[in-house]
Amino acid sequence: MRMSRYIIVGMLLGFIMYKSEAVSWFRIYEMFRFQSFHMYGIIGSAVIAGIIIVQLIKRKGIRNVKGKEIEIKDKQKTTYRYLIGGTVFGMGWALAGACPAPMFILLGSGATVFFVYLVFAMTGTFIYGLLRNKLPH
Amino acid sequence: MKEVFELLQFFIAQPWPWYVAGPLIAVVMFILLYFGHEFGISENFRIMCAADGADNVNEFFKIDWRKGEWNLLVALGAVFGGYLASHYFIGSEGNVAHVSDATLGALSNIGIDTSKGTVPLVPDFISWEALLNWKGWFMIAGGGLMVGFGARYAGGCTSGHAISGLSALQLPSLIAVVGFFSGGLFVTYVVIPLLFPL
Numbered sequence: 001m002r003m004s005r006y007i008i009v010g011m012l013l014g015f016i017m018y019k020s021e022a023v024s025w026f027r028i029y030e031m032f033r034f035q036s037f038h039m040y041g042i043i044g045s046a047v048i049a050g051i052i053i054v055q056l057i058k059r060k061g062i063r064n065v066k067g068k069e070i071e072i073k074d075k076q077k078t079t080y081r082y083l084i085g086g087t088v089f090g091m092g093w094a095l096a097g098a099c100p101a102p103m104f105i106l107l108g109s110g111a112t113v114f115f116v117y118l119v120f121a122m123t124g125t126f127i128y129g130l131l132r133n134k135l136p137h
Numbered sequence: 138m139k140e141v142f143e144l145l146q147f148f149i150a151q152p153w154p155w156y157v158a159g160p161l162i163a164v165v166m167f168i169l170l171y172f173g174h175e176f177g178i179s180e181n182f183r184i185m186c187a188a189d190g191a192d193n194v195n196e197f198f199k200i201d202w203r204k205g206e207w208n209l210l211v212a213l214g215a216v217f218g219g220y221l222a223s224h225y226f227i228g229s230e231g232n233v234a235h236v237s238d239a240t241l242g243a244l245s246n247i248g249i250d251t252s253k254g255t256v257p258l259v260p261d262f263i264s265w266e267a268l269l270n271w272k273g274w275f276m277i278a279g280g281g282l283m284v285g286f287g288a289r290y291a292g293g294c295t296s297g298h299a300i301s302g303l304s305a306l307q308l309p310s311l312i313a314v315v316g317f318f319s320g321g322l323f324v325t326y327v328v329i330p331l332l333f334p335l
Binding site (some may be wrong): 003004005006007008009010011012013014015016017018019020021022023024025026027028029030031032033035036037038040041042043044045046047048049050051053054057061062064065066067068070072073075076077078079082083084085086087088089090091092093094095097098099100101103104105106107108109110111112113114116117118119120121122123124125126127128129131132134135136 | 138140141149150151152153154155156157158159160161162163164165167168169170171172175178179181182183185186189191194195197198208209210211212213214215216217218219220221222223224226228232234235236237239240243244251253256257258259260263264265266267275276277278279280281282283284285286287288289290291292293294295296298299300301302303304305306307308309312314315316317318319320321322323324326327328329330
């Protein structure tokens, strides 16, 4: 099935993040205490490689699988939503020690308690949907 | 042939250094761009809400969740990847987080033992047993709630902003990452010491 390729990409992501320990609460704590270069190395080298990839895509006009030029949408240019939303996200990240991708990966590794996290993350998303028009963006 | 496979398995099972993991994450982002999609895992929470009927309650969830099927499959694949990596590619020292001595010291100062959790890489206070007291609910459920709310408010999580957004030189993503760190530092230096008093 055509869709199975996404499962394989997800598996690759799961492997990378599990084997580099980026899914671990301890690594996140270490990162926020600036006690190791490890997490900064992962994010930093991902971004540097990502910048090179995006620049190559733009300059060479690399096409996607459907033959269209790859487009990367610009993010909405505001401040509040990124600053406030980002801060709330960062608090949750440091508490539970996992952002969304590691949560799925840890579920697979046997940390089934992350189902609770998943249900509450969906609840949080739902609350945002309800309050969206009242929040500064 | 069997020896080759075992050698490969042994090789993959070692802890991966940052300079292998980071560029490979960028490759994941590229593969998704090549397939016509933008890397962003937290969007799945919105798709799951929509699929569960939230589209009838609120317009924010009036999206065709089938269009997000690819992303749900990436998340499902991540579950499989986590299972395979943790069960069949166990490093020679077991699945342990090789954190620095400074971190081990800081953790033991507040009474956290990195070897105590029943699931590798996950501390004992992130477990079903931990949900017997409010602290566990605060960290697991509260953490999840803040991640879900914050990610959608900010329009993305670590994959959408810190990786995809910064790679595309998006200033809003840089602001979001500053937010991620402000929140994370606040919890690490203020909230965690309160949760784990000396």
